[in-house]
Amino acid sequence: MEFRNLGRTGLKVSVLSYGAWVTFGNQVAVEDAKVILQACRDAGVNFFDNAEVYAGGRAEEVMGEAIKQLGWKRSDIVVSTKVFWGGHGVNDRGLSRKHIVEGTRASLQRLQLDYVDVLFCHRPDESTPVEETVRAMNFLIDQGLTFYWGTSEWSAQQITEAWKVANNLGLVGPAFEQPEYNLFHRERVEVEYEPLYKGYGLGLTTWSPLASGLLTGKYSQGPIPLDSRFALPDYKAMGERKLKLISKVEALKPIAADLDCTLAQLSIAWCAKNPRVSTVITGASKVSQVVENLKAIKVLPKLTPEVMERIDQALQTAT
Template sequence: MQYRNLGSTGLKVSTLSFGAWVTFHNQVDLKDAKQLLARAKEGGINFFDNAEVYASGRAEEIMGQAIKELGWKRSDVVIATKLFWGGPGPNDKGLSRKHIIEGTKACLKRLEMDYVDVLFCHRPDASTPIEETVRAMNFVIDNGWAFYWGTSEWSAQQITEAWEVARKLGLIGPIVEQPEYNLLARDKVEVEYLPLYSSYGIGLTTWSPLASGVLTGKYSKNSVPAESRFSLENYKNLANRLVVDDVITKVDNLKPIAEKLKVPLSQLAIAWCASNPNVSTVITGATKESQLVENLKALEVIPKLTPSILGEIEAVVQTKPKQADVYR
């Protein structure tokens, strides 16, 4: 495993990481979670991602119980979770000081931990002043409940505002953003966030490198495997957006490139994400140990992504975003 700094911090995170979204509780029980987490750690993964909204808190409970039963040394792993959707009540959601503090305590209770390493604001909250959120996240850090804080799916403008408020108040700004990033979703990472990397030292923990499984090549225009996440009722809308003719055609045309490199398409897609120097870690998921093992092998593919191969990939997907014009 290779390790990278999380943005400009001194925190080292594995290039590939493991997340609980969709799988824990919905597809994976405690026994399977223990096997997956143990195999991930054996493969060098040290960054594990969760959120209060995943399976309505059950994903955190399963991860916490699994780690406890595995007997891991807490300092050996980097645990991240996210706050925004904590429950049905009017103050159980959002980024108010009340929900950030109460939500953090609830997350820690479910995880059975004294602290998380990174705490994310899962979405921006237009109904809460950014200063209130920045102050509350710093309160969490000052109390030792989290070491770093970050954002997920915020705009560059919102991250900039948070940083300017933090600097004005002499506080800590968000050091990491968690956006979707894959061959089909590139604008934020490759264009919108560009100024943030140098201005604020923002790192990225990217999610959905396989576009919810589409980039594995297992979907066809008229078929959704019974055990896939797109077969789950809550993900049917996502399936309708991604399992379409144009996307499936691009995926099919990527397969010869993967075959030329003698690797599965899934490894090619994950390696492509990890090859971006602004990405600190690529969050992967798995329901089976065999999937996890295959994902880990993507590390061996990164050196194979020469400029020529990257050019071939771009010629197929044609998703490279247009760079903003610069006037001097």
């Protein structure tokens, strides 16, 4: 496994990581989670991502209990979670100081941890002054409830504003961002955030490298598999939008074949090839998927400039 610093911080994370979105608490319970997480550790993964909103908090419970039963040394793993959607109460969501502090403590209780290494503001909150959010995240750092904080799906302008506030107050700014990034979703990472990499040393923990499974190729023919993400009631609309990209998926298959890898491995490795990316968050509901996804690390050296250009050309010419 390759390890990279998370932005300009001294924290080192595996370039491929595992996230609990969709699976834990929905498709996977504790016993299966233990097997999946151990398969990740066996492959060198040390970064595990979660959020208070995943499965209504159940994902954190499953991950926390699984980690507890596995008996891992705490310093060997990096655990993250995200706050924004914590419930239905008027103060159970957003980035107010109240919800950030209460939401984080509730997450820690579900995870059965004294602290998370990394804490994200899951979305921007236009109803809360950014200074309040920056101060609240620094309070959690000072209290030892998290070591680092970042953002998820914030615009470059919003991240810049947070950094300006932090610098003016002598506080810690957001060290990293968690955006969607894959072969079909590139502009924010490759264009919008470009000034932030040098300006603030922004690191990235990217999600959805397979475009919610589209880049596995399993949706190319026939009906949607019943055990797939797009078959879940909450994700059918997303599936209908993404399935319009099938022709581009087909155009990538010959490249994967020439590299002697799966389309999924090619797609994950392509994300990790970007030096701005600290870690690519993968998801899986089965150990077999974990094993196959993590083989993408062996594809990285094969992604020469010529191959990267071939991928771009295939996406541009496919109709």
